[in-house]
Amino acid sequence: MKAKLKFVLAWIGFLFGILLLVGGLYIEDAIQWRIHLLTGLWLLSLLPRAILNRRWQAFAPTGEVFVTRAIINITLLMGLGFGGVALQLTRNQITQANNIREYATIYFKPNHANEQEQQSQTPMLRLADRSLVGYEHVWPLKIHFGPRGTIFDRNGVVLATNQNNKRFYPNPKLSYLIGFESRLYGAAGLELGSDPYLSGSYAFKPQDLLEARLFHKPVETKPADLRLTLDNNLQQFTQDALGKRAGSVVLLEPKTGAILAMVSYPYYDPNPLVLPSPATDEDVAKVRAAWEALMNRTDSPLINRATQGRYAPGSVLKTLTAAAALDSGVMPNPEGQVTCPDRFFSEPDQRPVRNYFDGLAGYTGNPSNLRKVFAFSCNTAFAQIGLMLGPARFGEYAKRFGLPFADEASLLPDLQDLPADVGTIAGTADFLKSPLNLAETAFGQGQALVRPLDMAQMVAAIANEGNLMRPYLVQEARRGDKVVYAAQPEVLRPAISPQAASTMRSLLETSVAIGWASPAALPGVKVGGKTGTAETSSGVPHSWFVGLAPVEQPRFAIAVIVEHGGEGSQAALPLARRVLAAALGVK
Amino acid sequence: MSKLAHASRTALNHLADRSLELELLLTSFLLFVLNLATLILNSKGNIQWSDMGAISLFVALFLLLSFALAVRGWGEDQVLIPIVAVLTGFGLVLTQRLEPDLVTRYGGIYRGIAHKQMWWIINGILLLTVISFAPWQLRWFKNYRYSWLVLGLSLIGMTFFWGSEHNGVRLWLVLGVFQFQPVELLKIFLVIYLTTYLWEHQGMKCQMVGVTEQHWGLKLPPYPYLLPILLMWGLTIILIIIQKDLGAATLFFTIFLVMLYLVTERISYVGIGLIVFFLGAYGLYRIFNHVQVRVDAWYNPWLDPLGKGYQMAQALYSLASGGYVGTGLSLGDPTMVPESHTDFALIALGEEMGLLGTLGVLLCYLLFTLRGYQIALHTNDSFQQLLAVGLTTTIAIQVLLITAGTTNLVPLTGITLPFVSYGGSSIVANFVIVGVLLRISATKKSNRVL
DSSP states (O other): OHHHHHHHHHHHHHHHHHHHHHHHHTOOOHHHHHHHHHHHHHHHHHHHHHHHHHHHHHSOOOHHHHHHHHHHHHHHHHHHHHHHHHHHHHIIIIITHHHHHHHHHHHSOOOHHHHHHHHHHOTTOOOOOTTTSSHHHHSOOOEEOOOOOOEEOTTOOEEEEEETTEEEOSOGGGHHHHOEEOSSSOEEHHHHHTHHHHHSGGGOOHHHHHHHHHHTOOEEOOOOEEEESOOHHHHHHHHHHHTTSSEEEEEEOTTTOBEEEEEEESOOOOGGGOOOSSOOHHHHHHHHHHHHHHHTOSSOTTSOHHHHOOBOOGGGGHHHHHHHHHHHTSSOSTTOEEOOOSEEOSSTTSOOEEOSSTTTHHHHOSSEEHHHHHHTTOHHHHHHHHHHHHHHHHHHHHHHTTOOBTTOSOOOOSOOSSOOOOOBSBSOGGGGGSHHHHHHHHTTOTTOBBOHHHHHHHHHHHHTTTEEEOOBOEEEEEETTEEEEEOOOOEEEEOSOHHHHHHHHHHHHHHHHTSTTGGGOBTTBOOEEEEEEEOOTTSSOEEEEEEEEOSSSOOEEEEEEETTOOSTTTTHHHHHHHHHHHHHTOO | OOHHHHHHHHHHHHHHHTHHHHHHHHHHHHHHHHHHHHHHHHTTTSSOGGGGTTHHHHHHHHHHHHHHHHHHTOOOOSSHHHHHHHHHHHHHHHHHHHHHHHHHHHOGGGTTHHHHHHHHHHHHHHHHHHHHHSOOBHHHHHHOHHHHHHHHHHHHHHHHHHOEEETTEEEEEEETTEEEOHHHHHHHHHHHHHHHHHHHHGGGHHHHTTOOEEETTEEEOOHHHHHHHHHHHHHHHHIIIIIOOHHHHHHHHHHHHHHHHHHHOOHHHHHHHHHHHHHHHHHHHHHOHHHHHHHHHHHOGGGSTTTTTHHHHHHHHHHHHHTTTOSOTTSSOGGGSTTTTTTTHHHHHHHHHHHHHHHHHHHHHHHHHHHHHHHHHHOSOHHHHHHHHHHHHHHHHHHHHHHHHHTTSSOOOOOOOTTTSSOHHHHHHHHHHHHHHHHHHOSSSOTTBO
16 A cells, blocks of 8 residues: 555656656756756656665565666666756757847857958858857748738728838828838837738748748748728817827727727828838938937827826816715715815825815805716815725726726736727825825826726726726738638626616716716717816826717717816817717717 | 588677677668768868768778677677767767868867877777777786776876876877877776775675764764775865866766765765765865866856856857757857867757757767666676676766766866767777677676686
8 A cells, every 4th residue: 555655656756757847948047947957857766766666675685686776776867867968958959049049149249340350361260140040040931921911990991001012001190000010110009019910920820830941831921901990080080170289089989899089199100111122222211211200209209199198187087986986885876965175184284185276165065965076076075085985995996997006017908909008096005095195096186197098998888887898999800701800899897887887977967967068068969078187297287088978878988188288178078079079970 | 510611600690690780880870971971061162072081991990890799709789889880970070070160260280180080989999899809807807906096097197297288287198199188098997996996895785784883983884985985085186186177086986986886785875975075076166266167157157158158158059059950060150169079079969960969969878878787787797797887887977977067057077078079088998998898798708708
C-alpha cells in the first residue's frame, strides 16, 4: 500500500516536473529559470528512482549490486545533466531567442560608418547582421499583400479607399476617426484599430504560415471591407454644427451601443501623410514635410477628443449621482425631500459648497425635492446626496457607469475599435473619503475626468433600462459576400435597475420641461437632458450637455462638450438640440 | 579441412559479427560528406574540394581500424567508434568553416587550423589503433599507480617552468611545431591513479557501511577516503592558483567525487566533497579576478555586455540567431564569439546548424556516455569496471561542463568540447580514452590483458 502511494507520488512529481520545465522555458528571468530547472529535474528523477528502488529490493545486498546500483545512479545523473543542457539550448535558441536578440540589438548595434570602413579594408570579412539571419533568413515568409479594404459608413458611403496607388480619404474631416495608413509613419485611428481586417492578416493561420515557410509559397492576404455604424449624413451635419470650436459630440444608439456620430475638432488632412506605392524620393520628402507640419501644430489634432479627451464633467455628473441615489435606495422617490441652501458645510471648518448663484432655492422651492434640484442643478443639494451615498457606494456606482479610480490595475477602455482612453472618477479611492471631496465630486467637481463618450454611455444606459452597452464603431467586416466579422451588441453590466432608469428619464425630462435645459425642447418629441458647466483654469468654462430622445422609447443618446463654450446652455445645448432634431427628423 | 580454410572461415564469421560498426561508420561518413558539400557550396570558392585531400585518409583509417578489429574478433563495442567518427567529422567541418573567418577577423595565427586538426585526428586514429592492438597487461596499471600520478604532475610542473604562455595562461608545452597541453594527459593519469587507489580500498566498503571515524572531534570519513578528498581538493586549488585553469580543476574534482561515490556509494562523502569545493571556490572568487569575471558573466552577461559579459553575451546572441535549423553552414557569423573554434564550438554549431544540430551533437555524447556505463556494467572485472566508469565520466563531465558553461547554465570553465573542439592534446587524449574503453569492452580477450 505504502509502495503504491510512493509510486503515485513519484508519477505526480514526474508530471509536475515536466510542467515546471516546459513552463520555465518561457520565463525570461534567468535565475528563476535555473531554479525551475533544478526543481524540475529533481522531480523528474523521482520516478526512475522509485522504479529502480523497487528493482534493487529484489536483489540480495551483495557487493556486486552495490556497484551496479551506483553506476545506474551515476548514469541517471548524467542523463539528467544532458537533459538540462538540452533544455537550456532550447531556451536560448527558441523560446527566449527573441528576448536575447532584443538585448543584443541594444548593445551590439553596428556602427554603420565603421562597418563600411572595415569592409573596404578587408573585403573578405562578412559582417552578417545577426538579426536578419537565422530562422527568418533560411525560411523567409513571403506575403502578397492584396489591396487594402475599403471603409464604408452604414449607408455605403466610402470613407477610405485606394486610389492612384495610394490610400485615399474622401472626407479629411474624419481624420480623428478613420486615421491613416501612412506606410512611412505607421497607422492611426480605425486604420490602426482594425488593421487585421483591412490588411487581411486576420485570416493567417499558423499552419498556413508554416506551409508557406516550408514550401516557399507566398501567403495571400484576404483584405476585408469594413462597414461602420456611423451615419455619414448625421456625422457631416454634426461636424458642421460644431464648426470651428474645439470640442466633441458623441451620438449613440442606446439599445445597441452603436456609434452613430462621433465628432471632434480640430482635425487634420490625412491624405498628404500617405506614401504612394511605389514611391519616389520626392514623395517621401512630401510626406515627411506634411508630417513635420502636423507635429508642429499646437492644437493637438491627432487626439480624438470623444475617446481620448478627458474633461472635468461639471453638472452633467449630477445625472450619475441622482441615478445612484435612486437605485441604491438612498432616495428611492424622485419627490423625496432635500434642501437647497446657499451654503453647505460638509465639514465644520472647511470651505462651504456654494451654488452657481445665491438664492437658487427661489427656483427649487424650500424644502425642495430630487426632481427639482436636478432640474435647477443645485450643488448644495447634490453635495448632501453625495454624503448620504457615502464614498464606497458612490465609487461603486461610478465604476458601474464606467468611471473607475485612476490607480486601478486594469484600465481597459470599453471601446475596442479605436485607440481610446478611460475616464476616471478620482485618482484614488481614498480621495473620496474626505467629506468635502465626496461632496464636490457628487456635483461634478473634484478629480473626476471624463470623456464625452463616457457621458454619452451614461445617458445611453439610462435610456436602455439601466444597461451599459459596449460602444462600437465597426458593424461588420466583409470579404465579397462573406461576412468575416459581425458586431454583436454587448451588455457590459447593468448600471442601475430598470425602475431607477425609468425614473431618471423622467428627471431628465423634467429638466427640459421646467429647468435650465428647457431650450432643448423639440416640437412633438419629448427630450430629456442635463446641462453642465465645468470650471477651467483659464476662466471661460467648458460647456457640457447630455441628453436622450424620445423619452418614452429613446433612439438617441447624446453628449456634447464645447471647450471654453461658457455655460452649458450657451454652446453645448443648442448644438445638441440641432443634432437631435436632425437625427429625429423634426424641424 | 585445411588450416588456412578454417582460419579464413573464422575471419569471415568475425567480419559478419562486426557489420553493425561498418554500417554506422558509413552513415556517419555520409553525414560528414553532406556537411562538407554544404560548406563548399556555401563558401563561394573560399573552400574547395581540393582542400579536402586528407578526408579520404580520415575515412580510410577509420575503415581500416574497424576492419582490423573485426578480423581479430575480440568483440569490442561497435557503437563507440562511429560516434567518435561523427563527432570528429563535425569538428573537422567546423574548423574548416571557421578558419577563413578567424584569419580575417583575428589574424594569420589561425591560418592552417583545419589542416592541423585533420593531422591530429589522423594521429588520434593511429593512436587508437596502437592502443587496440598493443599487449597491455592489467598489472601495469594496478602496480604502478604512483608512477602514473608523478608522471602527470611532473608534466604540469614542466609546464609551469618551461611552458609557453597564451591568453595570459601557462598551459602549453612546446614540442617542436606543436604545442601540447599536459593537463589533457593528466586527466587520464589521474583516472588511472584514482582507479587503482580506490580499487585497493574498495574491500573496506562492506565493513565500512555506516562507519565514520572521529577526527578532531568531528564525524568524518576514515582516512583512506578523507585523505584523497583533501589531496584532490588541494590539487584543484593549486591548479586554479598556479595555472588559472578553472576547467581542468573542476573536471578533476568532479571525476574524483563520482569515483568516490562509486566505490563507497555514500552520498555524504560527495556532500562533504562538494562543501569543501564550494568553500574553496568562494574563497577563490573573493581573491582572484579571473574567477570573478566568470561568475559575473554567468550571473547576468547583459550587465556588462561589452566587458566581462562580452563573450557570453555574444554566445547567447549567436545561439539565438540559430533558431530551429540554423543559418546554414558558413552563412552565419560565429567568429564574433571569441574562442568559437575551441571552447565555444557548440555555439558555432548552434548558430549555423540550429537547435537540431546542437541537440544532435548532445545526443551523440549522451549515447557515448550511456554506452560507456553499459560497458562498465557488463564487465566482470571490478578494476576494469571502475576504470571504465572513470573514463566515461571524464568525457561526460567535460561535455556537461563546457556545454552548460557556454550556454550560460553554470559559470563558464574553459575546457574543450571532446572530439569537436580544435586542439591537438584534447583530441589525442580523448582518443586514448576511447581506446581504453574499447579494450575494456572486448569480451573475448584473455583475463590478464586489458
